[in-house]
Amino acid sequence: MSFFTRKISRRTVMQALIALPALSLVRKLPVADPEAIVEVNGWILKRGDLT
Amino acid sequence: MIFDSYEAFRAVNFTAKVCILGSGPAGTTIARKLGAAGIPVVVLEAGSREFSDDSQDFYRGVTVGDPYFDLDITRLRFMGGSSNHWAGWCRVLDSQDFEPKAWAPDTGWPISRADIEPYLPEVHEILELPDFRPDVLVSDDIRWVQLIKSSAVRFGEKFADELDRSRNVAVVLDTYATELAGDGKRVTGAKLWSNGKDPGSFTADYFVVCTGGLENSRLLLWSNQRSNGGVVPNAAALGTYWMEHPTFEGGNAILADYSEFEVDATNEAFFSPTLAAMERLEIMNFGIRLIETPYPGIKSIIADLACTVPEMAEWVSHQLSQNLRCAAQLYVTWEQAPLASNRILLSKTDVDHAGVPRIELHWKKSELERRTLLEGLRLFGTTFVQKDLGRVRIANWLTNGGDYPTNEELAGHHHMGGTRMGTDMTKSVVDANSKVHGMDNLYVGGSSVFCTSGECNPTTTIAALACRLGDHLGKVIGA
Numbered sequence: 001m002s003f004f005t006r007k008i009s010r011r012t013v014m015q016a017l018i019a020l021p022a023l024s025l026v027r028k029l030p031v032a033d034p035e036a037i038v039e040v041n042g043w044i045l046k047r048g049d050l051t
Numbered sequence: 052m053i054f055d056s057y058e059a060f061r062a063v064n065f066t067a068k069v070c071i072l073g074s075g076p077a078g079t080t081i082a083r084k085l086g087a088a089g090i091p092v093v094v095l096e097a098g099s100r101e102f103s104d105d106s107q108d109f110y111r112g113v114t115v116g117d118p119y120f121d122l123d124i125t126r127l128r129f130m131g132g133s134s135n136h137w138a139g140w141c142r143v144l145d146s147q148d149f150e151p152k153a154w155a156p157d158t159g160w161p162i163s164r165a166d167i168e169p170y171l172p173e174v175h176e177i178l179e180l181p182d183f184r185p186d187v188l189v190s191d192d193i194r195w196v197q198l199i200k201s202s203a204v205r206f207g208e209k210f211a212d213e214l215d216r217s218r219n220v221a222v223v224l225d226t227y228a229t230e231l232a233g234d235g236k237r238v239t240g241a242k243l244w245s246n247g248k249d250p251g252s253f254t255a256d257y258f259v260v261c262t263g264g265l266e267n268s269r270l271l272l273w274s275n276q277r278s279n280g281g282v283v284p285n286a287a288a289l290g291t292y293w294m295e296h297p298t299f300e301g302g303n304a305i306l307a308d309y310s311e312f313e314v315d316a317t318n319e320a321f322f323s324p325t326l327a328a329m330e331r332l333e334i335m336n337f338g339i340r341l342i343e344t345p346y347p348g349i350k351s352i353i354a355d356l357a358c359t360v361p362e363m364a365e366w367v368s369h370q371l372s373q374n375l376r377c378a379a380q381l382y383v384t385w386e387q388a389p390l391a392s393n394r395i396l397l398s399k400t401d402v403d404h405a406g407v408p409r410i411e412l413h414w415k416k417s418e419l420e421r422r423t424l425l426e427g428l429r430l431f432g433t434t435f436v437q438k439d440l441g442r443v444r445i446a447n448w449l450t451n452g453g454d455y456p457t458n459e460e461l462a463g464h465h466h467m468g469g470t471r472m473g474t475d476m477t478k479s480v481v482d483a484n485s486k487v488h489g490m491d492n493l494y495v496g497g498s499s500v501f502c503t504s505g506e507c508n509p510t511t512t513i514a515a516l517a518c519r520l521g522d523h524l525g526k527v528i529g530a
């Protein structure tokens with residue numbers, strides 16, 4: 001196991017992976033509202049935070 | 052006058068019009084009001100001037116359901132009651148707390164906040180409080196509210212001299228009212244236990260039960276059982292709708308520079324929802340306690356952020372680096388949905404030294420409350436984003452649907468309900484004047500009369516209701 005995977009729970013990694021396609025989608029779609037509220041791994045963010 | 056025993060009191064010739072059971076904030080406040088109105092009052096207090104293990108033992112009991120504090124730890128049984136160790140955090144229930152909520156059954160009081168407001172100046176004097184500032188709307192959904200951290204008045208200490216000098220108030224210590232006797236219309240007397248013995252009964256024209264938010268139900272349940280319904284003739288709701296203020300760490304936050312609110316002297320600020328937000332989300336009231344943590348606290352939060360959303364960590368460093376202020380822990384306290392199943396019962400197996408059955412407290416948090424906690428944090432997080440106050444992270448156990456942590460505060464030591472105020476006799480025990488339904492001379496003081504709990508600490512409202520009851524009784528007796 002790498003240092004990275006040992007430090008971070010499997011669940012967190014999975015959640016980050018799940019979130020990633022959505023993030024790249026957002027990047028490709030500049031029309032998406034950057035002020036929209038998104039919840040990632042418990043963080044309450046605005047979509048614009050992720051770009 | 053203060054008497055250290057029932058024997059000492061019996062030696063003087065003092066005839067009381069009103070007998071108050073319990074010398075905590077509720078009982079002491081009502082006694083002072085009546086005494087000031089020239090009405091002779093006896094306050095029977097089960098404990099003495101000081102804490103003792105023997106006295107505390109009478110408070111032992113069991114809880115069935117969710118984890119809760121030991122019942123002999125969550126309250127104090129001596130002069131001044133639990134004010135001897137309360138924290139002194141003060142706020143009055145909001146006006147919205149008194150209103151019925153269509154989405155939460157059995158909510159709504161028969162009185163409104165306007166009914167207790169005239170007594171708030173007295174309460175400020177009693178509890179030594181400065182004026183409350185009005186709530187500040189941070190967004191359409193979230194209010195920055197004030198919780199005054201007062202000097203925590205110890206009622207036994209503060210009023211001992213005044214009560215000792217009083218000609219109208221006799222406080223009788225070490226005198227446990229084990230049971231009231233009644234004929235379905237009137238209480239006819241109180242059975243006593245003093246100094247390990249039964250010294251007989253005590254009578255007065257009026258009785259006011261102020262033995263605390265657990266003990267009021269216990270005493271009335273036992274009394275009613277012993278007199279075949281003669282003390283609480285409409286007892287369907289007796290002991291039911293018991294409530295606390297569950298309290299858990301619900302997450303943390305990164306704070307930007309903000310001007311929308313201020314932290315107090317201990318770096319804390321408090322937030323609650325607007326009624327519109329509660330209505331929209333169909334949740335109960337809640338209070339978020341934001342505690343600013345020292346700068347190092349922020350590192351772990353940013354590290355978590357970096358692992359979760361690398362872009363977000365960049366946002367933190369680039370966009371907030373100029374004005375990043377600090378991190379904060381977020382504790383949430385919430386209003387419980389009033390449930391008849393949360394109730395005080397008398398133990399069938401365990402009695403105290405005077406033979407009175409101990410309490411069996413049935414208490415469980417509900418799904419609506421779990422949703423209140425989660426949606427409340429989301430609401431708060433959304434306000435933080437929209438107002439660029441920082442960013443909120445909700446704790447894993449909440450987003451994962453995990454169990455409540457067991458290593459935290461659990462609740463506020465706020466014992467509410469059990470003898471609720473109301474008009475529906477199947478769901479309440481006392482009327483809008485705190486008089487037991489169907490009884491001419493029996494009243495209840497303290498937070499057991501709360502119909503709903505709101506989110507704030509109860510004692511300021513207890514004191515206001517006690518002033519109101521003292522005034523009311525004064526008028527009834529004077530008429």
Ligand SMILES: Cc1cc2nc3c(=O)[nH]c(=O)nc-3n(C[C@H](O)[C@H](O)[C@H](O)COP(=O)(O)OP(=O)(O)OC[C@H]3O[C@@H](n4cnc5c(N)ncnc54)[C@H](O)[C@@H]3O)c2cc1C
Pocket residue numbers: 072073074075076077078095096097098124125126127128129130131132133134136137138139140141226227228229261262263264266270463464465466496497498508509510511513
């Ligand atoms: C650790 C802790 C911290 C708290 N912090 C806060 C806070 O910050 N803010 C807040 O608002 N509230 C707080 N509270 C709650 C607060 O202490 C109570 O709301 C308040 O004391 C209730 O007042 P009371 O008069 O109704 O009952 P009590 O204070 O419980 O007084 C009841 C009295 O009745 C006596 N008694 C009991 N049974 C009998 C009987 N059968 N016969 C005769 N006498 C009897 C008892 O000995 C006692 O003196 C806290 C409580 C605890 C335990």
